[in-house]
Amino acid sequence: MSRPPSHEQATRPPALPGIEPAWSRLVDIVDTRGTDRTFHVLDTQVPDPLLTVLCVHGNPSWSYLWRDVIAQAPPTVRVVAPDHLSMGFSDRTGADRDLADRIDDLDRLSTAIGIDGPVVTLAHDWGGPISLGWARRHLAALQGVILTNTAVGRGDAPAPRLISAARLPAVLGAVTQRTPLFIRAALRMSSPQPDADVRDGFLAPYRTRDRRAGIRAFVADIPLDPTHASASTLERIERDLTLFTDVPALLMWGTRDLVFGERYLHDLEDRLPHADVHRFVDAAHFVTEDAPVAAAVWDWIDERLSRNGVTGSGLGVDEPQPVASLLTVPEGADGPLVTEWREHGWRSVEAPTFVARVRCLAAGFRTTGIASGDRVAVMIPPGIDLTAVVYACWEAGLIVVLVDGGLGVRNMHRAVRAADPDWLVGIPSAMVAARAFGWPGRKIVVGEMDPRLRRSLRVQRSLRETEFAGEGSHEHHDPGDDPPAVVGFTSGSTGPSKGVRYRRSQLGAQRDAIAALYEIGPTDRLVAAFAPFALYGPALGIASVVPDLDITRPGTLTGRALSAAVEQIDATLVFLSPAAMANVVATAGELTSEERAPLGRVRLVLCAGAPVRLGLLQAMADLTPSAALHTPYGMTEVLPVADISLTQRMAVGEAHGACVGRPVEGVGVRIHPLDHDGRPGSQPTNEPDVLGEVVVRARHGKDSYDRLWWTEHRSRTADGWHRTGDVGHLDGDGFLWIGGRVQHLMLTADGPLAPVVYEHAAERVPGVIRAAAVGVGPVGTQVPVVVLEMHQRSRRPLPGPEVTDAVRHEMAEAGCLSPAAVLAMTSIPVDKRHNSKVDRTRVAVWAEKVLAGKRPVRW
Amino acid sequence: MRVLVTGSSSLLGRMLVARLLERGDTVSVLQRQPAHLAGVEEVLGSVADPTAVRRAIAGCDAVVHVAAKVGIVGTWAEFAETNIVGTRVVVHAAQEAGVNRFVHVSSPSVAHSGSALIGAEAGPASPKSARGHYAKSKAEAELIALGANSSAMCVVALRPHLIWGPGDIQLVGRIVERARQGRLAYVGSGAALIDSTFIDNAAGALIAAIGRAGSAAGEALIVSNGEPRPIGELVDSIVIAHGLTPPRLRVPRPFAFAGGWIAERLWRALRLDGEPPMTTFLAEQLGTAHWFDQRRTRELLRWTPHVSIDRGIVRLAAAHAAGPISSAAG
Numbered sequence A: 001m002s003r004p005p006s007h008e009q010a011t012r013p014p015a016l017p018g019i020e021p022a023w024s025r026l027v028d029i030v031d032t033r034g035t036d037r038t039f040h041v042l043d044t045q046v047p048d049p050l051l052t053v054l055c056v057h058g059n060p061s062w063s064y065l066w067r068d069v070i071a072q073a074p075p076t077v078r079v080v081a082p083d084h085l086s087m088g089f090s091d092r093t094g095a096d097r098d099l100a101d102r103i104d105d106l107d108r109l110s111t112a113i114g115i116d117g118p119v120v121t122l123a124h125d126w127g128g129p130i131s132l133g134w135a136r137r138h139l140a141a142l143q144g145v146i147l148t149n150t151a152v153g154r155g156d157a158p159a160p161r162l163i164s165a166a167r168l169p170a171v172l173g174a175v176t177q178r179t180p181l182f183i184r185a186a187l188r189m190s191s192p193q194p195d196a197d198v199r200d201g202f203l204a205p206y207r208t209r210d211r212r213a214g215i216r217a218f219v220a221d222i223p224l225d226p227t228h229a230s231a232s233t234l235e236r237i238e239r240d241l242t243l244f245t246d247v248p249a250l251l252m253w254g255t256r257d258l259v260f261g262e263r264y265l266h267d268l269e270d271r272l273p274h275a276d277v278h279r280f281v282d283a284a285h286f287v288t289e290d291a292p293v294a295a296a297v298w299d300w301i302d303e304r305l306s307r308n309g310v311t312g313s314g315l316g317v318d319e320p321q322p323v324a325s326l327l328t329v330p331e332g333a334d335g336p337l338v339t340e341w342r343e344h345g346w347r348s349v350e351a352p353t354f355v356a357r358v359r360c361l362a363a364g365f366r367t368t369g370i371a372s373g374d375r376v377a378v379m380i381p382p383g384i385d386l387t388a389v390v391y392a393c394w395e396a397g398l399i400v401v402l403v404d405g406g407l408g409v410r411n412m413h414r415a416v417r418a419a420d421p422d423w424l425v426g427i428p429s430a431m432v433a434a435r436a437f438g439w440p441g442r443k444i445v446v447g448e449m450d451p452r453l454r455r456s457l458r459v460q461r462s463l464r465e466t467e468f469a470g471e472g473s474h475e476h477h478d479p480g481d482d483p484p485a486v487v488g489f490t491s492g493s494t495g496p497s498k499g500v501r502y503r504r505s506q507l508g509a510q511r512d513a514i515a516a517l518y519e520i521g522p523t524d525r526l527v528a529a530f531a532p533f534a535l536y537g538p539a540l541g542i543a544s545v546v547p548d549l550d551i552t553r554p555g556t557l558t559g560r561a562l563s564a565a566v567e568q569i570d571a572t573l574v575f576l577s578p579a580a581m582a583n584v585v586a587t588a589g590e591l592t593s594e595e596r597a598p599l600g601r602v603r604l605v606l607c608a609g610a611p612v613r614l615g616l617l618q619a620m621a622d623l624t625p626s627a628a629l630h631t632p633y634g635m636t637e638v639l640p641v642a643d644i645s646l647t648q649r650m651a652v653g654e655a656h657g658a659c660v661g662r663p664v665e666g667v668g669v670r671i672h673p674l675d676h677d678g679r680p681g682s683q684p685t686n687e688p689d690v691l692g693e694v695v696v697r698a699r700h701g702k703d704s705y706d707r708l709w710w711t712e713h714r715s716r717t718a719d720g721w722h723r724t725g726d727v728g729h730l731d732g733d734g735f736l737w738i739g740g741r742v743q744h745l746m747l748t749a750d751g752p753l754a755p756v757v758y759e760h761a762a763e764r765v766p767g768v769i770r771a772a773a774v775g776v777g778p779v780g781t782q783v784p785v786v787v788l789e790m791h792q793r794s795r796r797p798l799p800g801p802e803v804t805d806a807v808r809h810e811m812a813e814a815g816c817l818s819p820a821a822v823l824a825m826t827s828i829p830v831d832k833r834h835n836s837k838v839d840r841t842r843v844a845v846w847a848e849k850v851l852a853g854k855r856p857v858r859w
Numbered sequence B: 001m002r003v004l005v006t007g008s009s010s011l012l013g014r015m016l017v018a019r020l021l022e023r024g025d026t027v028s029v030l031q032r033q034p035a036h037l038a039g040v041e042e043v044l045g046s047v048a049d050p051t052a053v054r055r056a057i058a059g060c061d062a063v064v065h066v067a068a069k070v071g072i073v074g075t076w077a078e079f080a081e082t083n084i085v086g087t088r089v090v091v092h093a094a095q096e097a098g099v100n101r102f103v104h105v106s107s108p109s110v111a112h113s114g115s116a117l118i119g120a121e122a123g124p125a126s127p128k129s130a131r132g133h134y135a136k137s138k139a140e141a142e143l144i145a146l147g148a149n150s151s152a153m154c155v156v157a158l159r160p161h162l163i164w165g166p167g168d169i170q171l172v173g174r175i176v177e178r179a180r181q182g183r184l185a186y187v188g189s190g191a192a193l194i195d196s197t198f199i200d201n202a203a204g205a206l207i208a209a210i211g212r213a214g215s216a217a218g219e220a221l222i223v224s225n226g227e228p229r230p231i232g233e234l235v236d237s238i239v240i241a242h243g244l245t246p247p248r249l250r251v252p253r254p255f256a257f258a259g260g261w262i263a264e265r266l267w268r269a270l271r272l273d274g275e276p277p278m279t280t281f282l283a284e285q286l287g288t289a290h291w292f293d294q295r296r297t298r299e300l301l302r303w304t305p306h307v308s309i310d311r312g313i314v315r316l317a318a319a320h321a322a323g324p325i326s327s328a329a330g
Helices: A061-072 A097-111 A125-137 A161-167 A169-178 A181-188 A194-207 A212-221 A231-244 A262-271 A295-308 A351-367 A384-395 A409-419 A430-438 A451-456 A465-470 A505-517 A558-571 A578-586 A594-600 A614-623 A646-652 A707-713 A757-765 A802-812 A840-852 B013-024 B050-057 B077-097 B132-147 B172-181 B199-211 B231-241 B252-267 B280-287 B294-302 B309-322
Strands: A022-029 A036-043 A049-055 A076-081 A119-124 A143-148 A249-254 A274-282 A336-342 A346-349 A374-380 A399-402 A423-426 A444-445 A459-463 A486-487 A500-501 A525-529 A543-546 A573-576 A602-606 A628-637 A638-645 A658-663 A667-673 A692-698 A723-730 A736-741 A746-748 A751-753 A768-776 A781-790 A820-824 B002-006 B027-031 B041-044 B062-065 B101-105 B117-120 B156-159 B185-187 B220-223 B249-251 B291-292
Touching: A022 A097, A036 A061, A049 A061, A049 A125, A049 A143, A061 A076, A061 A119, A061 A194, A061 A295, A076 A097, A097 A231, A119 A125, A119 A274, A119 A295, A125 A143, A125 A231, A125 A295, A143 A802, A161 A169, A169 A212, A181 A194, A181 A212, A194 A212, A194 A638, A231 A262, A249 A262, A249 A295, A249 A628, A262 A274, A262 A459, A262 B077, A274 A295, A274 B117, A295 A707, A336 A384, A336 A558, A346 A351, A346 A384, A351 A384, A351 A465, A374 A409, A384 A399, A399 A409, A399 A802, A409 A430, A409 A500, A423 A430, A430 A444, A430 A525, A430 B249, A444 A465, A451 A459, A486 A505, A500 A505, A505 A638, A525 A558, A543 A558, A543 A658, A558 A573, A558 A578, A558 A594, A558 A628, A573 A578, A578 A614, A602 A614, A602 A802, A602 B252, A614 A628, A628 A658, A638 A646, A638 A667, A638 A692, A638 A723, A646 A658, A646 B231, A667 A723, A667 A757, A707 A723, A736 A757, A751 A781, A757 A768, A757 A781, A757 A802, A757 B291, A768 A840, A781 A840, A802 A820, A802 B231, A802 B249, A820 A840, B002 B050, B013 B027, B013 B199, B027 B050, B041 B050, B062 B077, B062 B199, B077 B101, B077 B132, B101 B132, B132 B156, B156 B199, B172 B231, B185 B231, B185 B280, B199 B220, B199 B294, B220 B294, B231 B309
Parallel strands: A049 A076, A049 A119, A119 A143, A143 A249, A249 A274, A336 A543, A374 A399, A374 A423, A399 A486, A423 A444, A444 A459, A525 A543, A525 A573, A573 A602, A602 A628, A781 A820, B002 B027, B002 B062, B027 B041, B062 B101, B101 B156, B117 B291, B156 B220, B185 B249
Antiparallel strands: A022 A036, A036 A076, A336 A346, A486 A500, A628 A638, A638 A658, A658 A736, A667 A692, A692 A723, A723 A736, A746 A751, A768 A781
16 A cells, blocks of 8 residues: 655645534545545534435535535534545545546545445536446435536537537646636636635635646546546446436536536436426526525425425315316307407307317327427417417327416526427417527427428428328327426516426316306306416317407507407407506597497406506496406416405405405415514414415415426425415405515514505505505615606606605505605516516615615616 | 713704703703803813813713714814813713713714715724714714723713704704705705704603613614605705705716815815815715614614604794794804
8 A cells, every 4th residue: 555655635624714624524545546545525424313415526626515515404414525536625646537436436435434324415517427326336325316517428419518628638738737717717607706705715725736637637537429438437327327216316407507508407307207306597507606505405305305205295275186188168069269360350260170170289299299298388379379289288298388478588588498398389480589599399380481491490390280290190198197287487577487387187276266266157258368368268168269469568458459359259258467458448548339338248357467456447347337347366376366356345445455355265375474574484374464475275276386396395385385475464354465575575673564555555646657665775674665657757766845745645644654765767667477566676776776876777 | 860961052962951951850061152051050161171071070970972073174183172182081080070871972974984874883983984084083082982981981872863953053054044045956866865863862862871871881873863864855855844945956976076075175275264065075975875774772772763854844844933043054
C-alpha cells in the first residue's frame, strides 16, 4: 500500500457559510488498486439512524451543494455527502478515475463509514449515474432514489452540446483546469445569480490549477461515443434501471438547464414511469441553488417513506364513479348538436354526424400511431372541430392538453413545455408557433395548409386525413376504467401557469355537479362563450353554440354576437366570462329591439372565471330580464365550489368582501385560520367569521397537478383538502366571502388585512374604474395602499385631494384602516385570460417605487 | 414627580410642560429666554452652562432633555456647543443630582444617511454616516445620553419624526408661508411616503417614556403617528386647513437637488442670513420615503398615538379659524 507523495491530500474545508465544521470528516479507504485514499465527507453522523440519505454530487461541484439538505435534515436521519476523489476536499489522486472506479470508490466509502440500513440516494449531474451504480449494488437497503438534473442514457439523442464543446481538445484543458471557467460558467447559468459567498463556496476547493485536475478528468470521462471506457458502465446502469421499478423515485428538474435539458428528464420518466416528478420552472442547472430542493426532498421522504405513501391519497370524499364515455348524446337526437360562427355564417353538425365523426377521428388517431395514454395538445378555437377532437381523444383514451390562447404567449410556451405533449393538433397558426418555439409533439393540422409549408413545418397529417383513415374502422378500444383525460392550466395570474390533471371520472363528476346545480335538462340549449364550458354541450347531452368572438380576447363578444347566437339555437343558457359580459353590456346600446328579444327568453346566465362586479351583473340582468344570473366560484382545480345568484348577492351586500355564496352540494369548504403574520395554519374550521385560507374538497376536483409533485404535496392536506390560496371567511349563514389571495394579504402591525374589502370601498367612489389594495413596506409593518384606475387618466400618481378624501371616507365607512396612500395608475394590470384578476403583486411593486420617491414605472 | 424640561420654549417643550402640569407633576424648565409658562419653576441659561443646569436639576426625579439647536443654518461649533456639550452637561448633572429617569429627545436622522426609509427600524446612532451638522451633533448627543444609562439612571432616547401641529413654526409655518407667496412646490411626484407626528402624540410619547423608562432603558425609539402619508397629500391637507389652494408647482427631483446644492453654496459664500429656499437635505427629505416601523416603540412604551392625522388636520384648521398664527413667518 502506498500513497503517491506528489499529490495533495484531503483536508477539511475552511469555514464557509452554510456548512457546520462538525459535519466535516476525513475517511480513509483502500481503493481497488490497493492505494490508500482519503475522502472528505459531510456526515451528520446520527447514531442508529432510521434512514440514511447518500448525496452524490456531480461536476464541477462538491458536497457543498448539499448544505441545505443537510441543515434541514430531521434528527433521526443521517445525511452523508462525500466529495469524489480528486474533487472537493478529498485526495487529489493524479490518476484519472472512470465511472466504474467512482462507483467502486463510493461503495468502499459507504462500507468504511458504516452505511447500513435503509438508504435513499440523492444525486445531481454526473452524480446521477454514480448514485444509481451504487444503488444497484444495494437494492435490498434502497428505499428511494432522488435524481436532479442528470442523465443516464440519452437514447438516440446527441450528447449535451456544451459538454461536447468542452471536450474539444483545444478547449478541455483551458476551461476545466487551467482556469476556473468551467465552474464559473456552470454557476453563471443559475438564476438568480448566487451570492458572492456561495460562488466562493463552490470555488473553495478549486483554487489552484493542480486542484482542478479532477474537473478535467471528470469531463473527459463522459462517454460521448460507444468506444469510450465508461460507455459500457453507463450502458449497464441504463439497462439496470428496470430493477428500480419498485423503488420510490423522485425526479426534480431545473427546466432552464442548458446542459441537462428536459429531454433527459423525459428519458428518465420513460425509464421510471412510476416516479414522482417536479419541474422547477425558473431554476437552471444548479437546481439546489435556484429552488427550494432541500425542503422538497424532506417532504418527499416524509410522505413516501415515513408514512408509507398514505398521505394525499385519501380524497376525504367519495371517489367519483367511473364513466364509460363522456359523450352522452341521447338516443334519437337528430337536431344540431354543435353550432359555430365561421367567417360569415353559421355552421352546424347534427348529433348523429357528430357522434360518427368522433368515432372516425378516434379510430383515425389510433391508425396514425397515437397510443392510449399519449398526450394530445389541442390548439383550436372553440367550435365544431375542437369539440370533435376533444371527444375523439377521450373516446380513444388520450389525454387532452388544453392550452388556450388566453394564457398569453409566454405562459402558452411554458404550458406546452410543461405538459410535453406527444401530439399537437392545431390550426395553421399554432403549427407555425410550434415550429418557431420548438414545441414538442408530432403535428396534425386542422384545416387547409399548403403542402410545401406543411413539409417545412413538419406537419405529419391533417385532421381530415386522420378522419379518413379512421373511416370504416369499428374496433372498439377500451382505454381502461378511469384514464387521465385532460391537462388544463391555471391562468397564471399569481405565478406561472400550473398544469392540472383530471381523470375521466372527475370530469364526469364535474359535469354532473353543473347539471344538478343549474337543473340542466334535455330541453336546454347552451351559448358557450367561456372556454372550458364551451366543450360541455355533448357531455351534458344538449345543443351548444359558440358565438362570434375571438376566444383569445374574451372582451370581444358584442351584444349583437350574443343575441345572434342565442337566436340561432333558441338558447336557454348563456355561459360567459366577466370580460365577455362587460363587453356585451358595453355594446348593448347597438341592439335593436328585435335583437333584444331572444335575450329575453334566456332562463340562466352564468358568469365564471374571475370576480364579477355587482354593477355589471345588474346591467346584464337588464338585458336578460327572464334570466337568473349566477356566478359560480371555483378554480381550475375545483369548479364549482360555491354559487350565488344576483338576487342573493344584492341581499347580502359587499361590506365584508366578495360573497361567493354557499358551497354547492357535495363540496366541503373550510377555513385554515391565519396567524398574526398572515400564514395559514393547517387545522380546518367552519367557525363563522374566522379569516383564513379557503380549503375545499369535492369529488369533481382535480386528480393532481401535472409534473409538480411538490406543489401537489403542499397544496393538499393529509385529509385531501385543497388549499385554494384564496383568503376568506364563512359567515353565520354559511355564505363564503372571499377577501383576496394569501400572497396578497397586507401584513400590517395590526395583523393581516384582506384587500377585497378595501377595493370594493374604493370602487364606490365615482370615476374609479378599478382599484387594487396592496401592502407596502416590510412584512409585519406594511401599510395599506389603495391604487386606482380612473376614467380621467393622469400620469400623476397622486389623484388629488377630492378623490383621496372620497376614498378615505369610503374606507372609514367600510370599517377599513385608513390607507397610507391613495395612488392613481394609468391602468391596473390584470390577467390575460379573464381580463379581470388584478395582478396585485405588480401593483405593489409599482406602488413601492412611487412611494419611495423613485420615478414611477409606466405600464 | 418633579420633572425638568430643557428647551421648554419649543413647540414640543411647551406642549410637554402643559401635559405634565395637567397630570399634577412639579415642573422645572431651563432655557435661554423666558418661556412665559405659568406654574413652572424657570431657570434661564444655556444647557452648556453647568452652573445653570445644576441649579435647574436640583431635586428633580426625571429629566426630559428637549433643548437642541435645530435647522440647517449655523456652524459646526454652534451645533456642537448646544447639542453635544449641552447634552453631556445635562447628563452629568442628572447623574450627580440622583435623577433616575432621563428621556433624551433625539431625531431619526441620527441613524440614517439619506436613502429612502421604508418601514425602517431605529438602528444605532452613527455620527459618521449622519448627514449635516444637526444630525451629526444629535447622533453624538444620543450616544452620550444612552451611554449614561445605568441601574441608577434609566435613559431612553426618543426620536420623534417631523412634529407638526397648531402653533408649529418649523413645518406648518413654512409651508403656509410659502403657499401664501405661491412659492410652494412638490419635489418629484409628491408621492414619497413620509411619517410625521402630531404634536400631542409626541408629547404623549415623552410622558409614556418617563413612566416606562425602566422597561425601555438604553433604547432608542422612533416616534411617529404610525400613519405615513405621501408628502404631497400631507402638504395639501395643511395648506387646505389654512384656507389656501394646494400648490401646482412640481420640481423634478434632480433639479431640486441641484438647486439645493447651489443655494447652499451661495448662502455660505455670500454669508446670507436665514435659510436658503432649498437645500440638498430638504430635497431629500421632501423627495424620498421616510417612514418607520413603530412596533417596538409601541410595545416598550405601551403607548399609541391618540390624535390621528385626519383629526390633527381638523385641529389645525380650527386653530387657523380661531386666529392666524402670528409667528408663522418665523
